[in-house]
Amino acid sequence: MSAVPTETKGRRRGLSGNWLLVPNWIWTLLFFVVPLIFMVVYSLGTRGTYGEVVFGFDLGNYARVFDGLYLEVFLRSIAMALGATVLCVLVGFPLAYYLAFKAGPKRNALLVGLMIPFFTSLLVRSYAWMGILNDEGLLNDVLRLVGLPDLHLLNRWPAIVIGMVYSYLPMMVLPLFVALDRIDPELLNAARDLGATPRHVLQRITIRLAVPGIVAGTLLVAIPATGEYLIPALLGGGKELMIGNLIGNEFIQSQNWPLGSALSVVLMIVLLAGVAAYLRSGAAADGRTETRA
């Protein structure tokens, strides 16, 4: 990004003046930071007899999080989200590669084409898969045509994972594309001239140079996927829940705000910890391979 030339920074500021940032700060503080703080406060309270919230410093809600059902749903949600993320990487990398290196003049149109489904309502997209995956849906129609047995995917975890891969694929392909696009073709040319096989070039250069894109894509997919609400609600049909649904139910159906808040806080912590661990491991891996190469 080009910055304002440094000679002018000290001079007249004109319209600039950091007061322009104040509305943003106020908004973010009031409607993002403060609510999160309240969530932590509520998580330490308990649910009174009439459904009201009794404030205190009670870690009971957190203890319940590690209870059978919640813990199980937490772990399953993380597993599903990670599974979807890995699938997105596997499926999306060749696509990003094609867009970056092989698409030529069509590339911009294809990129827009890639983003259009992403901006379509998640509702529409999940709904589409409901029609395809259900027992009388398109998938089974096709399978029957070919003589294969029915697949009962809807309302079980495969449907949710498929739905997530489908929804988040553009979010994976885009950073991958950006990273691959940045690679100087001369580097790859030089490697080939120096005798590297195409596989070598791919493995040791292209993929490694694309790592920042893989990291970005992974974060952009795994984090929202873990906290998904709509996809499991539609494609899980109420039978297969993810942690997002559970938390939502605590708020709306059980009216147990403290417990719901505690679950949300745990979710946030898990995500933050996961991201921190992931980023640290990524950096370490890069350090090792650098010295080896």
Next chain:
Amino acid sequence: MSISELTVAPTVDVTDPTRPEQRGRPSAADRGLRFWAVSMFVFLYAPIAVVIVFAFNGGRFVSIWDGFSAKWFSVAVQDAAMRSAIWTSLLIAVLATAISTVLGTMTAWQLERTGRRLRGATDAFSYARIMLPELVGALGLLVFVLFLQTNGFGFVELGLATVVIGHVTWSFTYVLLVVRARLAGMDHTLREAAMDLGASPVSAFRRVILPDLWPGIAGGALLAFTFSFDDFVTTFFLSGPGVTTLPVQLFSRIRFGLTPEVNAMATMLFVLTVAGVVGATLLLRRGRGGHDR
């Protein structure tokens, strides 16, 4: 002289260094990649196509074709609940877009001229919102509202305002990203020159920066609008009983079962989104007309 000049023949396509075939005939790997790319685009669009196709289904069922008919569109449009949901969605989207566009543009503009530390902190907060699952942020606001309601601010209630606030907190980041990207590609010395020549800061902004910037602002606004119109999770938790947007309405309908009427509504939603995204892209693509004055 670079390595490439020494070793690469003039006929080689240097933009595609991974091709083993220097003569330009596609290799098996190339064909495989292209097949994969095509398959992925089919994968991305097929479910949406299915929804659209079955919106024109004459029969009552979503997976059994029974002749072409556009009747479901008129049914959907005459459905009072749907119409009111559309109006509500539009109203919320317009409000949220207006606020987030103003906020986002102000912030983007000022952020370019801010010192690194303030910029880093502002960035962190602005982007943290979209790094967390949407559910967490929405529930945080919900908890905040609940607290206000039960602790003196009884007039606060879930409704239009809370939904708009929830939307702005998210979509503001989109506007910020887009406008910043646009600003980064602009020449700021022109504005300084204008002020040197006697223009006031406001006038310089209006006549020098704005003509170049407004496609970025408009593009960000369109994206914010699309996000708001399509949004489910934030709206679902913050809307309360009186406010129903189109995605929320669709969600309850879907829970009752799949009908072609829902397909028709989903199709209309999709068309709106495509118009928004393509519009935003075209706007952002607009050439820099101001420079040959």
